[in-house]
Each structure stands twice: as C-alpha cells, then as structure tokens.
Amino acid sequence: MNIEQARFNMIEQQIRPWEVLDQDVLNLLSIVKREHFVPAAYADLAFADLQLPLPNGQHMLHPRVEARMLQELAVKKHENVLEIGAGSGYMAALLAHRAQKVVTVEIDAELAEFARANFVKNGVLNAEVVHGDASRGWAANAPYDVICVSGGLPVVPQELLEQLKVGGRLAAFVGGAPVMEAQIITRMDDKQYRVASVFETYVEALENAVQPSRFKF
Numbered sequence: 001m002n003i004e005q006a007r008f009n010m011i012e013q014q015i016r017p018w019e020v021l022d023q024d025v026l027n028l029l030s031i032v033k034r035e036h037f038v039p040a041a042y043a044d045l046a047f048a049d050l051q052l053p054l055p056n057g058q059h060m061l062h063p064r065v066e067a068r069m070l071q072e073l074a075v076k077k078h079e080n081v082l083e084i085g086a087g088s089g090y091m092a093a094l095l096a097h098r099a100q101k102v103v104t105v106e107i108d109a110e111l112a113e114f115a116r117a118n119f120v121k122n123g124v125l126n127a128e129v130v131h132g133d134a135s136r137g138w139a140a141n142a143p144y145d146v147i148c149v150s151g152g153l154p155v156v157p158q159e160l161l162e163q164l165k166v167g168g169r170l171a172a173f174v175g176g177a178p179v180m181e182a183q184i185i186t187r188m189d190d191k192q193y194r195v196a197s198v199f200e201t202y203v204e205a206l207e208n209a210v211q212p213s214r215f216k217f
Contacts, residue, residue, distance in 0.1 A: 001044060003035065010034075010047035010063055018064040018199075022071045028097055029067060037090035037118050054087055055110050061150060065182070065201060066091050069148065069171045072184050072198055075099045079145035082163070084134040085206060089115030091150050092127045102127040103141050105134035107207050135208040137163045144168060151206035152180055161185065161193060173203040 011029055020026065035046035038060070042052050051059040070091075075081060075098040083092050086106035092115065096102045104127060106112040112131040119127055132138070135157070137147075142163035149160075149172040156172055164170055164187040173180045182198045 006047040007034070010049075014049050014062075014064045015067045018068050020064070020067045020071050024098075025067055025071045028070070028094060029063075032090070032093050032097060033122070034063065034090060036122050037088040037093065039088070039114075055114065056108050058087060058108065058111060059204065060087055060090060061203065062201075065203075066094065068199065069182065070094050070098075073146055073148060073169055073171050075146050080141070081146040081148065082134070082138055082141065082144045083148045083150055084138070085150035086112060086115040086129050087150060089118040089124070089127070089129065091148065092129075093119065093122060093124045095146075095148060096124050096127040099146070100126065103130060103138065104128070105130045105132050105138050107131075107133050107135075133208055135206050136160060136210065139163065147171070149173065149206070151209070152176075152203040153209050154205060155210055155212045156183075156185065157210045161187070166190070173201060176205075178202060 038046040081099045081102045083104035086104040092104040116129040137160040143165040145168050147170040152173045168187050170185040179200050184196045186194045
C-alpha cells in the first residue's frame with residue numbers, strides 16, 4: 001500500500017468534503033501519523049472511513065469526525081486541554097500539536113497503556129494519559145480552556161460544564177441512538193453557555209456516562 005497516497009485520499013475524499021477547510025488542521029493530519037496509533041491488526045485500514053476496533057470493545061472515531069471536531073475547537077498554543085476517552089491516543093496527539101498541554105483520561109487500563117506507549121513512540125511530549133473515570137469530568141487539573149469528549153454523552157453533566165474556563169469550549173456527542181448531535185458548547189460567563197450543533201452522527205456512549213432523568217412532572 002502507498003501510505004502517503006492513502007493519507008492524501010483520506011484527507012481529500014473523506015475529510016475535506018466534511019467541511020474541514022482549515023489548512024492547519026489538514027496539514028496536521030499529515031504530521032501526526034494515524035497509522036502509528038492504530039492497532040497492528042488494522043494497520044491497513046488506518047485511513048479507511050471506519051470506526052476502527054480497539055481492545056475491549058472500544059473504537060477509534062472516524063477520521064472525518066476527529067478532524068471536524070479538531071477544527072471546531074480551534075485550540076490555541078497557550079491552552080490546556082482535557083480529553084475524556086483516550087482510546088489509542090490519536091485525538092490527544094492531534095490536540096497536543098495545537099495546545100500547551102493535554103490531559104487525556106481513559107477508564108480502560110489496557111487502552112491507557114496503549115495510548116501512553118503511542119505517545120512515547122511518536123514523541124508526543126505535552127500529553128499525559130491518566131487511568132480513571134472522567135465521565136463527570138476530571139477536577140484535578142480544572143478549569144480547562146478546552147474539553148474534548150471522545151465518546152457519547154446521553155446528557156452533558158453539569159460538573160463537566162463547570163470545569164470549563166469562561167471562554168472555554170467543550171466538544172461532545174450528545175444524545176442517544178440512532179442519531180446524536182456533535183455540539184460545541186462555549187462558556188460565556190459563570191452561568192451561561194452557548195450551544196452550537198455542528199453535525200449529526202452516532203458515537204458509543206462513554207462507560208458510566210450520566211443518564212437523563214426518567215422522572216417527569
């Protein structure tokens with residue numbers, strides 16, 4: 001397989017048509033080598049328009065979804081980022097190229113170690129993997145400039161919103177099957193948030209994700 005041709009095809013045929021037009025983001029997809037973060041058994045599918053399997057039933061997001069969320073978050077070099085759901089570490093590596101520091105929290109110990117090893121192999125020095133449950137956020141390093149939830153949320157927990165700085169942005173896939181909204185939530189002040197729906201998709205829910213209240217009055 002011609003890897004660079006496959007990468008070019010991924011960018012031009014999958015990602016650009018999904019309204020990913022920020023040239024810095026497109027360039028980053030050539031710098032951070034996706035094939036280096038894919039489990040060895042799926043290396044030939046690194047550039048396919050698929051959610052690639054990861055250990056213990058987890059998946060990497062579609063390349064177009066990762067790129068679109070990266071574009072919409074518009075991370076800046078001075079910003080600190082929380083990612084929830086490290087997976088293979090690929091999304092955190094992309095974020096790390098644009099941020100000052102990334103903390104990515106992974107509930108599955110095997111995946112946390114896989115992501116950590118991928119950071120070492122790929123020279124990602126400003127991203128840290130933490131093994132833990134961040135389904136309600138990760139208060140240890142809060143507040144954050146940017147929070148990226150790399151898994152589904154039936155509802156966005158208030159605790160998570162409160163871990164954003166004023167002016168900070170949160171990316172999340174909100175709702176349930178069959179269709180969820182990819183949202184960018186911006187904290188306007190201490191109590192107000194602006195929600196922008198970017199596109200529709202489906203992403204499996206985070207383990208221990210907060211569920212909507214079933215009570216009706």
